[in-house]
Amino acid sequence: MNILRLVFLNALRHKLRTALTIMGIAVAVLAFGLLRTVIGAWYTGVASAAPDRLVSRSKISITFTLPIAQKEKIARVPGVEGVTFGTWFGGVYKDPKNFFAQVAIEGPVTFAFFPEILVDPEAVKTFGAERNAAIVGSALAERFGWKVGDTVRLVGTIYPGDWDFVIRGIYRGRDEATDVGTFYFNWNTIEQRMAQESPGRMGQIGWWIIKIDDPARAATISKAVDTEFDNSSDETLTETEAAFQQSFVAMAGTIIVSLQIISVLIVGVILLVAANTMAMTARERLSEYAVLKTLGFGAGHILGLIAGESLMIAGLGGVLGVLLLFPAVEGVAQGLKAWFPAFPVDPATFVLAAVAAFVVGALAAVFPAWRAMKVSIVDGLRRID
Amino acid sequence: MAENVIEVKEVEKTYYRDRMPIPVLRGLSLAVPEGDFVALMGPSGSGKTTLLNLIAGIDRPDKGRIIVAGTDLGTLPEGQLAKWRSRHIGFVFQFYNLLPVLTASGNVELPLLLTKLSKKERRDHVRAALELVGLGDRMSHSPRQLSGGQEQRVAIARALVTDPTVIVADEPTGDLDKQSATEILDLLGRLNKEFHKTVVMVTHDPRAAERARVVHHLDKGELD
Numbered sequence A: 001m002n003i004l005r006l007v008f009l010n011a012l013r014h015k016l017r018t019a020l021t022i023m024g025i026a027v028a029v030l031a032f033g034l035l036r037t038v039i040g041a042w043y044t045g046v047a048s049a050a051p052d053r054l055v056s057r058s059k060i061s062i063t064f065t066l067p068i069a070q071k072e073k074i075a076r077v078p079g080v081e082g083v084t085f086g087t088w089f090g091g092v093y094k095d096p097k098n099f100f101a102q103v104a105i106e107g108p109v110t111f112a113f114f115p116e117i118l119v120d121p122e123a124v125k126t127f128g129a130e131r132n133a134a135i136v137g138s139a140l141a142e143r144f145g146w147k148v149g150d151t152v153r154l155v156g157t158i159y160p161g162d163w164d165f166v167i168r169g170i171y172r173g174r175d176e177a178t179d180v181g182t183f184y185f186n187w188n189t190i191e192q193r194m195a196q197e198s199p200g201r202m203g204q205i206g207w208w209i210i211k212i213d214d215p216a217r218a219a220t221i222s223k224a225v226d227t228e229f230d231n232s233s234d235e236t237l238t239e240t241e242a243a244f245q246q247s248f249v250a251m252a253g254t255i256i257v258s259l260q261i262i263s264v265l266i267v268g269v270i271l272l273v274a275a276n277t278m279a280m281t282a283r284e285r286l287s288e289y290a291v292l293k294t295l296g297f298g299a300g301h302i303l304g305l306i307a308g309e310s311l312m313i314a315g316l317g318g319v320l321g322v323l324l325l326f327p328a329v330e331g332v333a334q335g336l337k338a339w340f341p342a343f344p345v346d347p348a349t350f351v352l353a354a355v356a357a358f359v360v361g362a363l364a365a366v367f368p369a370w371r372a373m374k375v376s377i378v379d380g381l382r383r384i385d
Numbered sequence B: 001m002a003e004n005v006i007e008v009k010e011v012e013k014t015y016y017r018d019r020m021p022i023p024v025l026r027g028l029s030l031a032v033p034e035g036d037f038v039a040l041m042g043p044s045g046s047g048k049t050t051l052l053n054l055i056a057g058i059d060r061p062d063k064g065r066i067i068v069a070g071t072d073l074g075t076l077p078e079g080q081l082a083k084w085r086s087r088h089i090g091f092v093f094q095f096y097n098l099l100p101v102l103t104a105s106g107n108v109e110l111p112l113l114l115t116k117l118s119k120k121e122r123r124d125h126v127r128a129a130l131e132l133v134g135l136g137d138r139m140s141h142s143p144r145q146l147s148g149g150q151e152q153r154v155a156i157a158r159a160l161v162t163d164p165t166v167i168v169a170d171e172p173t174g175d176l177d178k179q180s181a182t183e184i185l186d187l188l189g190r191l192n193k194e195f196h197k198t199v200v201m202v203t204h205d206p207r208a209a210e211r212a213r214v215v216h217h218l219d220k221g222e223l224d
């Protein structure tokens, strides 16, 4: 027998209450971890952005196109090593729910701008040779069960009609943060159809991808590019790729802020759950604490008994919550594959969950322990006598 | 005449309920010689428990001095008073007050956790104490598995296991049937006679009071 054993036996006293509290804390820790992971996922795109790439888009809005004729001028701006482009296609595969990014690119040359995209050189060669070839991300291929050689029909929304593509390659990411959920095909495919159906829409691209020689001069070069088209009908807004992706994140800014607030509130909820249990527990045992004090146990022992039980319950809840976090993140990652390239669980999330559980355990014990220590022996004993 | 192990001098104690003063003890004095067996009787609310608590050092008087086992309790700060209690006082409650999560031996071992005894020494003391109260075969029973009389015997084992100077008992038979009450009184009598423990016992039961050497009657906070 020792004090620790008494802590343990006390915790097991109301098994259902203890179990419910542990589960409550576990669920809250799980929710906290999930939210933080989702918030983190928003930023992985930004984190993976290459510092030596600029993105130039229409100054009016990302939804406006730019004329292909700008390419020559951009290429001549000092510091620019290469220019290529991408165009948002926005087609539907079978069902609008099957959302994924479809980007029409200049051609095989575009892949050279993206060293983080790992793809078989033979596939890239074929991609260049066949007008309706597509190269797709591994997550996308896995999601729809596509193999090389499969034909995929997209129904255009921005560019009307049925569009058939043959998958010629499946690319992987160099690291976890790399987006492996995009469908790339040749911009020429669009161009040729437009030539027949609406020649007025020819020669338009979505955004320029610019490789620069010195990341430190990104701001200067961006400015130089934009100056090039000042006062033209197609003014540009050039920024680093990170800033470009950040602007997508910023669009979701309010959502993220709410998520962050919720994750903090959740810690508050756990605190209330644990504090409630400890308050009930300590209240029921006031006479027992009085007996212990009569026997000569001091305030420190009482504090130890209550805080020990509280920390044990919060700790178990925390561990359980973190253990549940892995399968939960896996499940959410499956569900949100289309929107987020990667769902890494940040080690900081574990640390935060552990710290939160500890703080909750300690705080939940403060009031009950203070009360139990303060109640005089005589008053404590009179509660049952 | 043996030396007084308990000296209560001119003690006053007033409780307050909703700011209303309830004077309980008014200048009460009492001396108990070492090895004595004292019974405190008196009507309900006369202050018996209050006096016992003061002697046991779990409550403090408003005025007056209480000297037990050579220590003036008024001079001890809270922490030292707790230590002093663990060394000198064995407390027996009317409702036993065993911790329900611990076995009989766990309960008896509790006060020993505050000593420097080794695990084995503690176990030996616990066994000896439980055998003394006739429960050597109930060591691992939980309080719920024991009868009221057995629970009170475990409580007595807990009170004596530290070999205290004084054993105080507040209506130790108040909640027991006649047979169990007799056993408890026999036990307290043995502790007094064989082990020379000073015993102060509060009781309503005249037959219990008969076991004591002296009976003090308390009425309206004063001894007769």
Ligand SMILES: Nc1ncnc2c1ncn2[C@@H]1O[C@H](COP(=O)(O)OP(=O)(O)OP(=O)(O)O)[C@@H](O)[C@H]1O
Residues within 6 Å of the ligand: A378, A379, A382, B015, B016, B017, B022, B024, B042, B043, B044, B045, B046, B047, B048, B049, B050, B051
């Ligand atoms: N902690 C307290 N707070 C307020 N009043 C108290 C407190 N303890 C005792 N009293 C009051 O003091 C008076 C004496 O109480 P005490 O418990 O000493 O009486 P008692 O002689 O032991 O009675 P009983 O035979 O019923 O146990 C009672 O009126 C009681 O209500």
Ligand SMILES: [Mg+2]
Residues within 6 Å of the ligand: B048, B049, B050, B170
């Ligand atoms: Mg009483």
